[in-house]
Amino acid sequence: MSIFRLKPDPVVGIDIGTTAVKLLELSQVGDKFQVESYAMEPLPENSVEDKDISQLEAVAPAINSVVKRAKPRSQYAAVAVAGRNVITKTITMNSGLSDNEIQEQIEADPASYIGQDIEDIEFDFQMIGPNEKEPDRVDYLLAVCRSETLEVRTNVIELGGLKAKIVDIEKYALENAFKMVVENDPDIDETDTIALVEIGATTTTIIVLGDQKIVYTNEQLFGSKQLIERVVSQYDLSYEEADRAIRNGGLVSDETPLSDYETEILDPFKEDIVDQISLMIKNYNAHSSYGKLAHIFIAGGCAPIPGLIENLNTKLSGHITIVNPFSSMQLAPRVSEKALMRDAPALMIACGLALRTFDEY
Numbered sequence: 001m002s003i004f005r006l007k008p009d010p011v012v013g014i015d016i017g018t019t020a021v022k023l024l025e026l027s028q029v030g031d032k033f034q035v036e037s038y039a040m041e042p043l044p045e046n047s048v049e050d051k052d053i054s055q056l057e058a059v060a061p062a063i064n065s066v067v068k069r070a071k072p073r074s075q076y077a078a079v080a081v082a083g084r085n086v087i088t089k090t091i092t093m094n095s096g097l098s099d100n101e102i103q104e105q106i107e108a109d110p111a112s113y114i115g116q117d118i119e120d121i122e123f124d125f126q127m128i129g130p131n132e133k134e135p136d137r138v139d140y141l142l143a144v145c146r147s148e149t150l151e152v153r154t155n156v157i158e159l160g161g162l163k164a165k166i167v168d169i170e171k172y173a174l175e176n177a178f179k180m181v182v183e184n185d186p187d188i189d190e191t192d193t194i195a196l197v198e199i200g201a202t203t204t205t206i207i208v209l210g211d212q213k214i215v216y217t218n219e220q221l222f223g224s225k226q227l228i229e230r231v232v233s234q235y236d237l238s239y240e241e242a243d244r245a246i247r248n249g250g251l252v253s254d255e256t257p258l259s260d261y262e263t264e265i266l267d268p269f270k271e272d273i274v275d276q277i278s279l280m281i282k283n284y285n286a287h288s289s290y291g292k293l294a295h296i297f298i299a300g301g302c303a304p305i306p307g308l309i310e311n312l313n314t315k316l317s318g319h320i321t322i323v324n325p326f327s328s329m330q331l332a333p334r335v336s337e338k339a340l341m342r343d344a345p346a347l348m349i350a351c352g353l354a355l356r357t358f359d360e361y
């Protein structure tokens, strides 16, 4: 699905996260996807807050830097919005209406469809299918975003040297990449119920796929920002130094180990992750009739933390693995496999965005 679609064109996926900008470009070679280019650039503290860009002047140079390094073939980008300025909901309309008629009806009384009165919004919608209770009416997915949020995203992309062609919603980009992973995994049975848990810097998201469709999603404010803050206060480092040290397995300046980092800081954080994911899975089990999870994929920047997958498997006794969105893809010669594999679980959203190139319009 492409929300806030502007125009079909091959696009580069640009994921603007709290801690980094990630660029990914895919092409299709025969019946396989190929990674054409990718790059990642860390962002200064507070440049993205609550999923909103708060410092355009910090984010634009980071986009510029990934573009310069990756040299994508396309100048068009797919980006995503998320956070409190984005609302998605299912609405039911009479059947037989044209897209224009639906557009006019919503414009005439947006508050009644959105459920709250907010000004200066942009919206888009897509048909889901007949309503379950009233089969002669039709359900649509409505996505609403504050105009300013959209403008800032498209401006920052332009300042960074690309043109925004698709503005998606982060959760849908993640779902899109998850479906691709599942479709290409020969070990997964069509009837399996499977979860993806993405642990980012600020947010942890669970998505469950059952009967080949999304049957459950949930989001919690939990992520490695807590870990970064602990490292900042414990070792008197700047935010940037702390984030670099964490990504380097607890080494500062690439060689000096932070004292007691593993036992004092990382192990308790790993326990927090295990508790958080256990709770999210418990909630899923309590709210869904799709049954036990056959497999759980772990994504996001926190996925490669050493020992995390083992701890999760012990606590949750399931099939839990790190996701690799590139396992069925080819790599262009200029893409470093080592670097791509290291970052792979953190590139799910960028991947979901880059895949929009192949959506049917």
Ligand SMILES: Nc1ncnc2c1ncn2[C@@H]1O[C@H](COP(=O)(O)OP(=O)(O)OP(=O)(O)O)[C@@H](O)[C@H]1O
Binding pocket: 016, 017, 018, 019, 020, 051, 199, 200, 201, 202, 203, 223, 224, 225, 227, 228, 243, 246, 247, 248, 249, 300, 301, 302, 304, 305, 306, 346
């Ligand atoms: N080896 C590692 N050990 C521990 N944490 C790590 C490791 N590698 C990366 N991280 C953490 O993962 C974080 C980045 O995760 P990710 O890229 O998913 O977040 P984000 O997209 O910037 O944030 P959000 O999605 O919440 O906006 C880094 O800030 C870092 O703290």
Ligand SMILES: [Mg+2]
Binding pocket: 017, 018, 200, 201, 349
């Ligand atoms: Mg993210």
